[in-house]
Amino acid sequence: MDIDDFGPKEPTCRMLEANDKRAYFIVRDWNLETANSLRRVMLAEVPTLAIDTVEVIDNTSVLADEFIAHRLGLTPLIAEDVDKLVDFRDCDCEDSRCDNCSVTLRLKAKCTGNDVMKVYARDLVIESMPPSDKLGQPVITDADGLGSCIVKLRKGQAIDMRCIAKKGIAKEHAKWAPSAAIGFEYDPANKLHHLDLWYEGDDPKKEWPADEVRIDLDGGPEKTDEPFNYDAVPERFFFDVETVGGLSPDAIVNNGIKVLQQKLASVIKELTGVDEANAGLDGAQSPAMDGGFGNDGYGNDGGYTTPGYGGGNAYAGGTTPYGATPYGGAPGW
Amino acid sequence: MEGSKILRTAKLINDNPNAQKRVPYHYVSHKTAAEENLPGRFELFILDEGQQKIEVREETKVPNTTVFTFNKEDHTLGNLISQRLLKYDFITFSAYKVPHPLFATFELRVTTDGSITPKDAVVRCCKDVIQDLSKVSLSFQGEWLNQKIIEEGQRDAEVRDQGNY
Ligand SMILES: [Zn+2]
Secondary structure (H helix, E strand, C coil): CCHHHHCCCCCEEEEEEECCCEEEEEEECCCHHHHHHHHHHHHHCCCEEEEEEEEEEEECCCCCHHHHHHHHHHCCECCCCHHHCCCCCCCCCHHHCCCCCEEEEEEEEECCCCCCEEEEHHHCEECCCCCCCCCCCECCCCCCCCCCEEEEECCCCEEEEEEEEEEECCCCCHHHCCEEEEEEEECCCCCCCCCCCCCCCCCHHHHCCCCHHHHHHCCCCCCCCCCCCCCCCCCEEEEEEEECCCCCHHHHHHHHHHHHHHHHHHHHHHHHHHHHHHCCCCCCCCHHHHHHHHHCCCHHHCHHHCHHHHCCCHHHCCCCCCCCCHHHHCCCC | CHHHHHHHHHHHHHHCHHHHCCCCCEEEECCCHHHCCCCCHHHHCCCCCCCCCEEEEECCCCCCEEEEEEECCCHHHHHHHHHHHCCCCCEEEEEEECCCCCCCEEEEEEEECCCCCHHHHHHHHHHHHHHHHHHHHHHHHHHHHHHHHHHHHHHHHHHHHHHHC
């Protein structure tokens, strides 16, 4: 039996590196548009937690209030379980800061000694009652357990700030970016000739050192004796996701996939809901939606509602993936 | 010398009457002052008042053609849907454009061969991509756990080896 009898090939992952900082993997038998959209979503649309408003109670340090507020905003906070927070724009509370939509941290320090005092991220203390223990704790990865330095104080100087951390996405501000960098590449040997290499000498190969390891993983170098295949498309993608620390690398990928799926689900909902709207329903609870994924021919592998996706994943929360409005339930997402 | 200088500065700060006089609860948001006149960047992804996510307009001059205007979306969806649609036999045209880079919107124009409406084609395309993503997600999670166990095992082995020295 020919392998093609099994229908189109399904995308599969191969992990090359997996640790607290990095997820380095290949996806085979995929397509460029979906791979690139996943990359874009992981960069800009995976929700995390960051300090958004700072209440300055005291600041006699040499840095201006705004300066410190900016530094605080960029301080990475643990964003595990951030899905348990409501989007502050949708929260009913006054001045958008309650335990449902924010985490409050206090930074309070005064230098009394003769030495310069450094105030670190570890000095941020959670004042509110976040939905989970870890959520909102400063990310600390150095051996000394300090975190990043926020201000230095000299004798007599003090700062006292109440920081309100909120859920957000990097599309609004880079402080919410879950990943420090995402490596993305296909066809490292340039077999598809998508790249036209610049060269100044005689031979571009001399000026562009080949990544032998990746080329091996991608099916070896170009075969010059074969005719060029004009129909070839990229189907193997290298992803290298490095975390800032707020989310584990696998959580960034899983949440990225989830956000993209919810985006697409909202399109389906919007388009199929239009008909429903004509029939007097406003599309919020469209029956076509519930049947959509589960029953009409997609039922076999479960897909979107598969336990591996919905049940096993702590980030899926209690909502049905379908009906859940992505990103905290902003209408129309 | 250096020490006494620091002491003097510290004393100055302690004695500085202004240091105690500041207004308590001075709010500093991460994006006011300098950006006051700019539209908030949340306008990139939060729908305006009364705005619809997708506006559907039938193209009357060309058969089986619809132009979808996606509000508060960008290339992430535009490229994904338009390129994916091209893989179906019933699609005769599919492309998207961002009319202006400052407005978070894109237009998707789809023509089919008539066997399916453009709207149903887009819906089917979205469903298929969701399926694909689920497969990637499952495969990723399995692979991640495997590789993590392997790497942790290696690290433990290294620690043991060092201990045996
Ligand atoms: Zn609230």
